[in-house]
Amino acid sequence: xxxxxxxxxxxxxxxxxxxxxxxxxxxxxxxxxxxxxxxxxxxxxxxxxxxxxxxxxxxxxxxxxxxxxxxxxxxxxxxxxxxxxxxxxxxxxxxxxxxxxxxxxxxxxxxxxxxxxxxxxxxxxxxxxxxxxxxxxxxxxxxxxxxxxxxxxxxxxxxxxxxxxxxxxxxxxxxxxxxxxxxxxxxxxxxxxxxxxxxxxxxxxxxxxxxxxxxxxxxxxxxxxxxxxxxxxxxxxxxxxxxxxxxxxxxxxxxxxxxxxxxxxxxxxxxxxxxxxxxxxxxxxxxxxxxxxxxxxxxxxxxxxxxxxxxxxxxxxxxxxxxxxxxxxxxxxxxxxxxxxxxxx
Amino acid sequence: xxxxxxxxxxxxxxxxxxxxxxxxxxxxxxxxxxxxxxxxxxxxxxxxxxxxxxxxxxxxxxxxxxxxxxxxxxxxxxxxxxxxxxxxxxxxxxxxxxxxxxxxxxxxxxxxxxxxxxxxxxxxxxxxxxxxxxxxxxxxxxxxxxxxxxxxxxxxxxxxxxxxxxxxxxxxxxxxxxxxxxxxxxxxxxxxxxxxxxxxxxxxxxxxxxxxxxxxxxxxxxxxxxxxxxxxxxxxxxxxxxxxxxxxxxxxxxxxxxxxxxxxxxxxxxxxxxxxxxxxxxxxxxxxxxxxxxxxxxxxxxxxxxxxxxxxxxxxxxxxxxxxxxxxxxxxxxxxxxxxxxxxxxxxxxxxxxxxxxxxxxxxxxxxxxxxxxxxxxxxxxxxxxxxxx
Ligand SMILES: Cc1cc2nc3c(=O)[nH]c(=O)nc-3n(C[C@H](O)[C@H](O)[C@H](O)COP(=O)(O)OP(=O)(O)OC[C@H]3O[C@@H](n4cnc5c(N)ncnc54)[C@H](O)[C@@H]3O)c2cc1C
Numbered sequence: 001x002x003x004x005x006x007x008x009x010x011x012x013x014x015x016x017x018x019x020x021x022x023x024x025x026x027x028x029x030x031x032x033x034x035x036x037x038x039x040x041x042x043x044x045x046x047x048x049x050x051x052x053x054x055x056x057x058x059x060x061x062x063x064x065x066x067x068x069x070x071x072x073x074x075x076x077x078x079x080x081x082x083x084x085x086x087x088x089x090x091x092x093x094x095x096x097x098x099x100x101x102x103x104x105x106x107x108x109x110x111x112x113x114x115x116x117x118x119x120x121x122x123x124x125x126x127x128x129x130x131x132x133x134x135x136x137x138x139x140x141x142x143x144x145x146x147x148x149x150x151x152x153x154x155x156x157x158x159x160x161x162x163x164x165x166x167x168x169x170x171x172x173x174x175x176x177x178x179x180x181x182x183x184x185x186x187x188x189x190x191x192x193x194x195x196x197x198x199x200x201x202x203x204x205x206x207x208x209x210x211x212x213x214x215x216x217x218x219x220x221x222x223x224x225x226x227x228x229x230x231x232x233x234x235x236x237x238x239x240x241x242x243x244x245x246x247x248x249x250x251x252x253x254x255x256x257x258x259x260x261x262x263x264x265x266x267x268x269x270x271x272x273x274x275x276x277x278x279x280x281x282x283x284x285x286x287x288x289x290x291x292x293x294x295x296x297x298x299x300x301x302x303x304x305x306x307x308x309x310x311x312x313x314x315x316x317x318x319x320x321x322x323x324x325x326x327x328x329x330x331x332x333x334x335x336x337x338x339x340x341x342x343x344x345x
Numbered sequence: 346x347x348x349x350x351x352x353x354x355x356x357x358x359x360x361x362x363x364x365x366x367x368x369x370x371x372x373x374x375x376x377x378x379x380x381x382x383x384x385x386x387x388x389x390x391x392x393x394x395x396x397x398x399x400x401x402x403x404x405x406x407x408x409x410x411x412x413x414x415x416x417x418x419x420x421x422x423x424x425x426x427x428x429x430x431x432x433x434x435x436x437x438x439x440x441x442x443x444x445x446x447x448x449x450x451x452x453x454x455x456x457x458x459x460x461x462x463x464x465x466x467x468x469x470x471x472x473x474x475x476x477x478x479x480x481x482x483x484x485x486x487x488x489x490x491x492x493x494x495x496x497x498x499x500x501x502x503x504x505x506x507x508x509x510x511x512x513x514x515x516x517x518x519x520x521x522x523x524x525x526x527x528x529x530x531x532x533x534x535x536x537x538x539x540x541x542x543x544x545x546x547x548x549x550x551x552x553x554x555x556x557x558x559x560x561x562x563x564x565x566x567x568x569x570x571x572x573x574x575x576x577x578x579x580x581x582x583x584x585x586x587x588x589x590x591x592x593x594x595x596x597x598x599x600x601x602x603x604x605x606x607x608x609x610x611x612x613x614x615x616x617x618x619x620x621x622x623x624x625x626x627x628x629x630x631x632x633x634x635x636x637x638x639x640x641x642x643x644x645x646x647x648x649x650x651x652x653x654x655x656x657x658x659x660x661x662x663x664x665x666x667x668x669x670x671x672x673x674x675x676x677x678x679x680x681x682x683x684x685x686x687x688x689x690x691x692x693x694x695x696x697x698x699x700x701x702x703x704x705x706x707x708x709x710x711x712x713x714x715x716x717x718x719x720x721x722x723x724x725x726x727x728x729x730x731x732x733x734x735x
Contacts, residue, residue: 137666138666138670165672166673167670167671167672167673168670168671168672168673168675168678168679168682169669169670170668170669170670170682170685170686171669176669176670178672232460232728232729233461233462233463233464233467233729234463234464234467234717234718234719235464235467235717235718235719235722235727235728235729236718241699241715243699243702243703244699296654296689299689300689300692300693300697300698303462303463303693303697304457304462304486304487304693304694306689306693307532307533307689307690307693307694308530308531308532308533309531309532309533309535310531311533313533314533314686314689317533317686317689318686321657321661321668321669321685322669324661325661325665325666325668325669326666326669328665329661329662329665330658330661330662331604331606331607331662332665
């Protein structure tokens, strides 16, 4: 078990951090009309980040989940408005697990954006092919995706034919759409155990989201600690008040523990598949609510300035609440963890 | 009492308008006053109804079933008006109270500055005496409804050579006077309910002083006391998506009402909501019997903010994915998101949660205060905000 990044992983982290320092433009999405940060996405593709864990023979970088989590932490830190979680995590993981070779190279190269619909859709065989019907109500980045990977009771499919309606979202940095299929032609992705693929996709997504959340917590912590050192009220820096200092200390403790759960889960994804389900559920159940608490605390400790549109505190608040509910409510995450615990021998 | 309740009920049913346009709001407030339902506990001499907390409570209970379009009057009704009644001269009361109650004039509270929020007594806006008048220069921030306000209660420094609490004076100012510039600020919900307000050689007559020259701090404490009670006691059930009754309804709509976790969390929320509502009612009855709430308003203010946070968590459990993404045509989605996004303001505006806890500890429980760095130092020598005073 490896809980500390090696030199190469640290280099990756600083490369991504530099990239984001120069090219991250969240405000073009929050304040402008862009649905995602295309400039940043293109540069990420050029660096091979969009296909990080995709095998090299399929156009990816063949790296591990630890590396991908390093990238996700940075994306979460910077609130990057790119469809990485949908395309380079959910869709790429599903297609990788399903052994697809047709769509994956385009996703890995960042030429196409993928999204995944996990429920609400059924598939029927017709004229030697397959068609999809139904409605997936909440598809992450479904508003910008060009290709959809769809899970149905009859297995997995890929299609570009869905009708989408972009939803309004709490988090202005990440879109969702309602996807409707009506006799939409789709290609079937054969697999002996489609249910196992679904579980693997969900586990990896839980870890990936936790990585973003851990990055967000770290950024919230850095920002508020910096501010608490310079903001003076009653003749003292506010960080000298126990009410503020202890809240920062709690945040730090949360950040360290969530980061540790994450490192283990990412390591398990690469090296110990049997341990992944429990590790992923633990990381997500712990980190989801922790990030929202952290973001709300960070905003609170900024006072009035934190409540303004101009300050980024609200973007973290909205991202954190949204992420906390993205793959199920906290109650559902804890229930998932409880189930996993019962399965441990 | 039943007569009063029936009257309130019938009047509200017939008169509450559907929109929150300013003109509608003003017409509604005037009608409310004409009906004898504005300023229920305020003295009749200045346009109030001279009734008791019991009638006020009946009104609040009945009004909770509606969305009254009166939010632009809240600072005037909840804070400036009561403070003028406490501290104003007969002339000031005669001039300001009736138009305020009738919704003819809107008020704002000009306390906070970029460098002085929690520590509002360290504010830097100066009012310098010039013969019979005062000349004001400086900047305020986070001033709710300043862009619509006709008058404001301004806290300014009139003597920088004494410790910070002693050199302040409260003024009643005309927001349309030359020398006042208002710039709206966008909040995290994307709306602009508050403002920056700049003063450049604003001239005030001697009669603009509320209370005593140099008595700005006690005047501010009086107003903040009213503010806390007013914020803590503000209940809006009908369209508040975070109210227990509405969340319970949402749970039924999404088929989550039999979920054991949701049931327990809703029950906890109900208990917290009732505890606060009844605490507020008790404060009002005590005030009626002659003991004003004083610092206990901070309990209501803090508990109110915590209740919002608790409700946001419960809303997430109930609405799940619907809380974070919804069809653009679905107004319920917009309303819930707005409520989630407004929640942080409850813990900041009107004094932060941290400050309320300190007030409860210091002023109610009499616990020893933290050592203070700046109490006896002349204001001139202090470091404030993220800058040094001019
Ligand atoms: C929506 C909204 C509406 C508002 N409307 C008005 C208005 O109409 N008029 C007006 O005058 N003001 C208004 N305000 C301003 C509000 O009163 C201040 O924002 C608030 O008092 C906090 O001050 P600050 O923003 O300067 O934060 P700061 O005082 O800088 O506080 C930053 C953080 O430090 C903490 N802190 C500060 N001192 C201490 C201490 N001694 N011990 C422990 N913790 C401490 C605070 O709790 C906070 O978490 C409004 C604010 C908001 C958000």
